[in-house]
Each structure stands twice: as C-alpha cells, then as structure tokens.
Amino acid sequence: MEKSQRRQRAPIVEAIRVDKISGGTRLVQAIRIVLAVVYAALSLIPVLWIGMTAFKSRPDATAVPPKVFFKPTLEGFVSLLTDRAILLEARRQELLQHLDELPWYQRLMVQQGMEVTGPSQYVGRLKNSMIIAGVSTVAAVVLGLLAAYAFSRFPVPGKGDLLFFILSTRMLPPVVVTIPIFLMYRRLGLHDTHIGLILLYTVFNLSFSVWLMKGFLDEIPREYEEAALVDGYTRLQAFFKVVLPNSLSGLAATTVFCLIFAWNEYAFALMLTTDKARTAPPSITTMLGRGGIEWASIAAGSLGFLIPVVLVTFALRKYLLRGVTFGAIRQ
Amino acid sequence: MKKLALLLVLLMVLPLAACGPAATTPPAAQPTTAPAVKELTIMWAQWDPADYLQKIGQLYEQETGIKVTVIQEPWGSFYNRVAAEWAAHGTAFDMVVGDSQWLGQAATQGHYLELTDFLKSEGIDKTVTEATLTYYGEYPTGSGRYWAYPTEGDAVGWAYRKDLFENPEEKAAFKAKYGYDLDVPKTWEQLYQIAEFFTRPDKGLYGVAIYTQKDYDGITMGFENVFFSWGADWKDPKTNEVKGWVNSPQAVEALEFYRKLYAFAPPGSSNDFFAECNNHFTAGEVAMAMNYFAFFPALSNPATNPYASVTGFFAVPAGPTGQRFAALGGQGLSINAYISPERQEAAKNFIRWFAREDIQRKWAEFGGYTCNKAVLASDAFLKAQPYNPAFADTMQVVKDFWNVPVYGQLLEVVQRELQAYVVGGQGTAKEVLDRIAEEHDKILRQAGLIK
Amino acid sequence: MALWSATQSVGSDRSARTGIRRRQLSDRAIQWLFIAPTLILLVAMNIFPLFYSLFLSFTNYSAISAAAPVWVGLGNYQHILSDKQLWTYFATTGRYAVAAVGLETLLGFGLAMLLREKFRASGFITTLILVPMMLSPVVVGLFWKLIFNPQSGIFNYLLGFAAGQGPDWLKDPKLALWAVVIVDVWMWAPFVMLLCLSGLNAIPEYLYEAAVIDRASPWFQFWRITLPQVAPLLLIAVLFRTIEAFKAFDLVMGLTGGGPGDATELIAVNLYRIAFPPQFQTGLGSALAYIILVLIVAISNLYIRSLSRIRGEV
Secondary structure, three states: OHHHHHHHHHHHHHHHOOOOOOOOOHHHHHHHHHHHHHHHHHHHHHHHHHHHHOOOOHHHHOOOOOOOOOOOOOHHHHHHHEEEEEOOHHHHHHHHHOHHHOOHHHHHHHHOOEEEEEEOOHHHHHHHHHHHHHHHHHHHHHHHHHHHHHHHHOOOOOHHHHHHHHHHOOOOOHHHHHHHHHHHHHHHOOOOOHHHHHHHHHHHHHHHHHHHHHHHHHHOOHHHHHHHHHOOOOHHHHHHHHHHHHOHHHHHHHHHHHHHHHHHOOHHHHHHOOOOOOOHHHHHHHHOOOOOOOHHHHHHHHHHHHHHHHHHHHHOHHHHHHOOOOHHHHO | OHHHHHHHHHHHHHHHHHHHHHHHOOOOOOOOOOOOOOEEEEEEEOOHHHHHHHHHHHHHHHHHOOEEEEEEEOHHHHHHHHHHHHHOOOOOOOEEEEEHHHHHHHHHOOOEOOOHHHHHHOOHHHOEOHHHHHHHHEOOOOOOOEOOEEEEOOEEEEEEEHHHHOOHHHHHHHHHHHOOOOOOOOEHHHHHHHHHHHOEHHHOEEEEEOOOOOOOOHHHHHHHHHHHHOOOOOOOOOOOOOOOOOOOHHHHHHHHHHHHHHOOOOOOOOOOOHHHHHHHHHOOOEEEEEEEHHHOOOOOOOOOOOOHHHEEEEOOOEOOOOOOOEEEOOEEEEEEOOOOHHHHHHHHHHHHHHOOHHHHHHHHHHOOOOOEHHHHHOHHHHHHOOOHHHHHHHOOOEEOOOOOOOHHHHHHHHHHHHHHHHOOOOOOHHHHHHHHHHHHHHHHHHOOOOO | OHHHHHHHHHHHHHHHHHHHHHHOOOHHHHHHHHHHHHHHHHHHHHHHHHHHHHHHOOEOOOOOOOOOOOEOOOHHHHHHHOOHHHHHHHHHHHHHHHHHHHHHHHHHHHHHHHHHOOOOOHHHHHHHHHHHHHOOHHHHHHHHHHHHOOOOOOHHHHOOOOOOOOOOOOOOHHHHHHHHHHHHHHHHHHHHHHHHHHHHHOOOHHHHHHHHHOOOOHHHHHHHHHHHHHHHHHHHHHHHHHHHHHHOOHHHHHHOOOOOOOOOOOHHHHHHHHHOOOOOOHHHHHHHHHHHHHHHHHHHHHHHHHHHHHHOOO
16 A cells, blocks of 8 residues: 555655655666665675685685685584594594594594594574573563553653663673672572573663664654544554554564674673573684684684574564655555 | 564564573582582683593592593683682582682682692692792792692793704805804794794795783783893892882893884784684794693694694793793692582592692693603603603793782783783883883782782 | 554454443553563662672772672772773773764764665665674674784785785774774664664655655755654664763774773773773772763763754653
C-alpha cells in the first residue's frame, strides 16, 4: 500500500529535493551507490584480512610484503580447536615415521612440531557466549522496550531524573565496578556462573536499550494509539497491536547493539568467570605467546566468533533498515 | 512480522533451554576438609612449562594416588586471576607458581604460606642455587624468610643466527669493517656493532629484536640487561635510596645505549615483548633476538622456527667495566595461605617430593628450567638443549626489579618514561632518568621504604 | 500496513469493548509495571558496586591487601587533582574523543545520507558496512597492530608505500593517537550511520512535500527538516560514543598498550593500570573513576539539554 503511493508521488518529490539525494538524475544516484560500495569494500578489507589470515601458515601470516595470494592451510583452525604440546625431538621422529597412520589434523600439527593432546575449550566457550549474550540481549531489549514505552508515553514523575539515573549506570568506567561486583558475586555465589554474567550484561545494556527504544518510540506519533484507544482498545492492546509493530525497526537496532556488546564484552568476563561460564573473548587472546603469536589461530577464533553476530544482523537486516515508515499513513 | 516474532521467540527459548542446566548447577563445591586430600591444584600461566608441570603431576599421581591438576590461565589474565583469589581469600587453587615480583605483595598481605621452616628443616633451601632462592623465594630480600620453592628459573638471554655469523663472506666483511672477528658478542659494544653490521633494510634484515612493550614490564625487562651490566642499579642496596642510583651517569649511558640499539630493530617493533621477539626471529628479520629462556624451545624447534638448525644461543654480554647481569624472569611455587591445614600439609608433601633431585632431573628432562644446583651442573642438563649452557651461565648473573608491594607503581613510571624515550624518541636519557628517580623517591617515601 | 491490521482487530474486539474497559489496568499501573523491572534490576545490581566503590574512593584500600580499608578522606582526590601526569591523560582522552566522535559523526551521517534512498542491494551493503562494529575490540586491537605494521601490514600498502617505507604508525608519538582514532572510527562510524539511517527513515514525507510546495531550497530542507529530525537519534549516537570514548580501554590495550610513552595513554587505560595488576590501588582507582564519572555526567548533561531543546521538551 505504501509502496504504490510512494511510486505515484515520486516524480514530484525527487525533482526538487536534493538533500534527500534521491537525485532525479541517474548520475547522482550512481555516485551515491559507488561511494557507498567503495566505503563498504574499504572497510571490509581488515575483516577480510582476518579471514585470510585464518587460513595462512605461520610464516605467511607475517610475510613481508604482506601476502594476498597464499596456499591456504587449516593449521589455524586445528590450533584453535585443539590443545597441543610441543614435541620433543625423539617423539617427533617417532611420529614422523608413522605420519600416514595419523588423523589429518594430527599430521598437520606434527609437521608443526606439535602434538594434539585433546580438544580445546573454544567450542565450549563459544557456547557460553551464545547462552549469555543471547539471554541477556533478549532480557535487555524486552525490559528496555517496556520502560521506554512508559517513559515515552506517560507523565512519569521525576522522568528526567529517572532517565538520567538509568543512563548514569553506564557512565562509570567498568574497570572500577569490577572489584565490588567481583566481591559481591563471590558472596552471592554468582561468580563463574552463566546467570551472573547474564544479569550483568542485561543491566549493562538496559540503559542503552531504554534510551534507544525511547528515541524510536518518541518518533511514533501518539495519534496512532489515541485513535486505537478511541476505537476501544485497552492501553495494553494498543501497545501490542499498534506500538509494537511500529517499533520493530527500533527493536531490531537495539537487539543488534545489545547483542554486539554482550557478545564482545571482555573485561567483566575476564574477572568474573574462570572456567565454567567463561566466554570466548578472553580466550581468543590465549593463543598469544606460546613462543610466538599464532596469528592464524587467533584469526580463526575471531572469525568463528564473528560469524554468529553477522548472521543475526543479516537476519534482522530487513527490520534494522526499514525504519519507521508511517509518514505515508499519517497523511 | 510473524517471522520476526518467531525469531524473537527462538532467540528467547533456545538459550534458555540451553542454559537451564548450566545455570542451575550449584557453585563449585568447596574443597572438602576431609583429612585425606585426594587431589591438588596448581595455578600457573598458560605456556609450555605448565604442560611439563602437568606431566610431573602425573608422576606424582602414579606414586601417591593424589591427582595433581595444573590450571593454566593466559599470561594476560594470569595475575588478575590470582589476585582475584587473593582478594576473595579464595581456595580455587592450592599452590601457585607466581612471578618473582609478586613476593612482596603476597608475603606482606599473607596470601602465601611462609615456607621458611619447611624449606630449611627439609634442607630444600640448600638444593637450589642461591640466586634463585633469593629472587624466587625470599622476602624481604636478605631476611632469610622464604615464601616459595624456586621452580622455573628464567632470565633474558639471546638467540642468534649461526648461518649469518659463520658465513665466511660476512666474517671477512665484518673483520674489514670493525677489525675483529665476527663471533658471539662478548660485550654490549660488540653486540651493538654486530647489530649495526647486519641491519640491511633493503634486504629486510635487521640487527636485533629487543623488548619495547609498554604494558606491564616489557621494556623494563629488556633495558635492565643493559642497565645492570653498565653497573647501574635501581637503589642503594642498604638504604633503598634511589636518587643518584637510578639516574647515575652509568644509567644514563646505558639508556642512551638501549635507544641506539633500538635503531637496529625492524620497523613495527615499537611494542614488542617475548612473542613479538620470537616472531621477528622466526620470520628471519633479525640476526639476534633477546628473549626469556622459557621462550627458546620454540626457536630450537624446526617446526616453529625455519632457522632452528642454524639458531644459536648466548648469555648476556658484558658492560663497559666487564660487569654482566641478566634481567630475571621465572617463578617460584607457593602455597595458598587460605586452604585448610590438611591441604597445606598435602601441598608441602608435593613440594618435598618435587624438590627431590631425581624429580628435578625429570623436570629438566621434560623441559622445565630447574633451579636445582646438582641438576644444573650436570652434564646431561648442559647437553640436553642447545640453549642450556647459556641458561646455566646466565642464572649465575641474574638481577631483578623491585619486588616490594609498591613495585607496580614503580614499574609504571619506568615503563612510561623508558618507552617515551626509547620508542617515542622524546627527551634525553638524563631527563628521563631524573624523572624516574624523582617519582620513585616519592612513591618509596610514601610507602615508608625510604626513611 | 500497521494501521490496516489495527483496524481489522479493532473490528473483532468492538463487541467486547465496554466490558474490557472496566477491568483493564489503569495507565498509572501500566506505567509502573513497565518501568519497575528495569529500575529494580538497575538499582539492585548497581547500588552496592556504586556505593562500595564510592566508599573505597575515600580509603587507601587495595584489593589484594589483607588490611581493612583505612579512611583517608579526600586524600585520593587531592592526589589525582594534583597529579599532572593524570591530566595529560585526560587531555589525551579529550583529543581522542573529539577526533574520534567528530569523525564518526561526519562519516556516519554522510553514509546514512548515501544509503538513505534504497537501491538494489542497499540493505546488503548497509549490513556489510556494519560488520567492523561486530568484532571484539580486543581482536580489533590485535589485528590492527598487524595491519599497521610497516613491513608486513597492509595499511601502508593500501596507502601506496613499499615495505618499510611508510610511516610507523604505532611508533611515532604524533601518529599513534591518530592510529587509534582511525581504528575507532572504522569500527564505530557504522554505529552512527545506523542510528542516523533510522532517524532519516522516520522523517515523515509530508514535511518535505510541504517544503516542496513552499518552494523551499534543498539547502533549507536539509537544515530545517532533515537535520532537526535526525538530531535526536544522532545525539544519542554521539552521546553513547562520547561516553564510550572516556571508557575506551580494550582497543588501545591491544593496539598500542598506551604507548609510545604516554602518547595513547587514555584515562581509562591508566585507570586500569592503577586499579588492577600490578598496582592494585583500588581506593585511588575508585576516586579516579568517580572523577571520570563526574566528567561524563557533565558532558552527558550538555548533550541531553540540547537533545531536549531539539525535541522541544523541558
């Protein structure tokens, strides 16, 4: 419905409006697209580089000049997913003689002078990340949406102060609250538990989620709900049937941001978890410093860690980018 | 809309389902205080020596039935994790292989169990070299009170490329230029000239890889080798007075030297520590690299270092007056003061067993850097690895940074000032060291360490 | 579309309408029902850490000390306010915040303007642009170190330098902060873009149509319609980025470690050094954190005031 309206109207609008560079001329449109694509391409180079490094051998990763073409290897991934021990010479010779009988990953590592001793904790930590980031994101977004709606629509007493309080919870550098939180968690038995980190990330994201959602909800004209109320909706019905569908874009954006934060958080995870609930970010850096930087396996770890967020973002992209397009209806 | 709702529901339900059991499991059971201790845990950083220690632990289990687990935490968070346990008076580990510099903090605050009587009555204190007992075990220095069993000896040494050093053409060219034979440097001056000689940016080859890292203690540990060898020191050994010591003329010369040496490091080595130094070396970018001995196994392993067969090792060269000192790394094994008496006893039993000469021999065999006098002097040890002779030599001349509880504050000043001068090229050596002396004086006076 | 579905369900509900009216929750009840969980959670999780660290900021406490905290009054605050070194860190942080947030705003807004009008695959392109933001800052710091390497890094290559010929970004004290800014902008400009894009999409068409009828110039439309309408979301983006700039820590730690010297020593990085290994000056660190907090609160207040002005709220 909107689309057809817009199409009919388009010629008049586009002829004059330059700022909303919908450019009557194809040239302007083409320039816009080219600029956007060029930026996207440039900004993806480092990401691409991480992706390439994940498949590089150790010397290739730091070759001078940097190698764009190289022989891909799975060394990085094997190192990432396994625990290894450096082989003493005698053992190495022994294994080299039976190279063909070894599984492929063992073969790869023996050639590296190492022996696979077992699976690494990477997968388990990735799973922890999924649980913790997933639950805390949903919680932060849902709670944030509700609170934001109340702040946006009702004359909450002390609104400004409350909102500022909510925002202020994000202002204190986390480095400092870590110690009290650590002590508190130890006392409450929340240390190194999933629920502990979930609570913390939810709280940490709440301020952001409330503020962002309020921004989106403020943009939705009150007239919608008022019309619905007049039509006999209850406030809750109006909220679920009118406001919620219109705030999808805001919800998607908030979800993505909260997810990204919770997914990548490093300092708290480092201090408040040791093993059972440890997430992936503190463990990606563990590949550092075993006699040299294992760039390939850090890259592989980063890549594996990036993919889930990218997938979620792409899944939500329609809502993320749609925006709140009710201008037409309002007319 | 429906799809989104479905997705949201999925997002909500999936993790909940997955986290259910995980989140509801009770917090880790506290170690029971049952008299029979069936397992022991040792906390250490995540690196190869910890794997070797795990092997030692397996031997212990075979002999006694007590399971020993080595918990490994990445270097970046190792200190954090241990300190967190201290803060909470936690019992997550029975023993910790802690850095030499922590001794002051851990001993004065009661986080480590005092081992003086134990080590002495068992005669264990006599089995390790004096330097290691002092640096890894004793606090305050000279007091005769011990808090750790020297476990992993370590210090800064050098790796070099034999193929370059022994190449006849290079040798001839070097002789022509400097008037003496190209060989393993005996003095810092020679090391400098060799570094200069091999610095060939057009070929992608540089003289040295040295520590320059800002975080924690990187650049300080590199500079100390020069600093001590020039005859400088951080303090008056008797009064702790720093002014006139930290900024002595020798110290100024030493710092100027370190910056001159940095000019022969490859581009991009502005924030280098052990991993980066090894990387430069294995990439064939440098003729010589400084590093802790603990990181040399990777350099003598043909799989991790393509130049392994032509890699040699040497101990720290001598300063202008012939003095020779290497910056100390390494750790001692301490007992967590917060565990139950039964567990403390069990931990002591482990240390008693671990300190036995035959076990220390095993420890060295697996790749651990033993501090045991007899093992260090044994022929078998010296021949076991190409870097072992240099290691045994170095361990005679080690020296360390402050290990007082405020060492962190002292360290931050040094790190900041040194890096600004050496890497950033700001100020003069004299200014830098004057500032360090000034601030150290203030910190130490505040802590009551200078009267 | 939304309205359409609304009318549909209204039709079906209409019969029961009067009955429901009486039993439904009052607006007041809903209001508190919606706000309460958030407030309770925030208060419960924040009150202890906030007050405890406030208390600690007046003591000489060290987290690894066995001794109980000793009250030192304003000692820590005095120490910080008279420490020139710390003020250089604040100044560095300020420069970094202005440069990074400024560039992110310009770039983010510019990108949003480019992507505002849909074209084929525009959604795909937009999402691709968001990818840097999804990386972990620790990983980003680490990899950009590799990328900035004058020998084996690609950054200088892309700028057209041969191996070892280009600037050593992380070594030169003048360039190092810019290197951090470049990475921060690369990572977070998409964040600003996304919020701006949502703001732009929310501008009602009729505003432009009215302007067209009034024969307003494109320039006028931009200043009087586009910008004010996007401003609230843009300001939220800027506000959050500014707060983050004062807390920036893991990225710098991975990239430069605060060096060379103190060229990139941001206040949060130094705070970490003070409060954590190897110093563990928890009391002093807490005091510094509160000073940072006051600063952030002041800056946020400025933003929020202009936000309210734009929105016409009081």
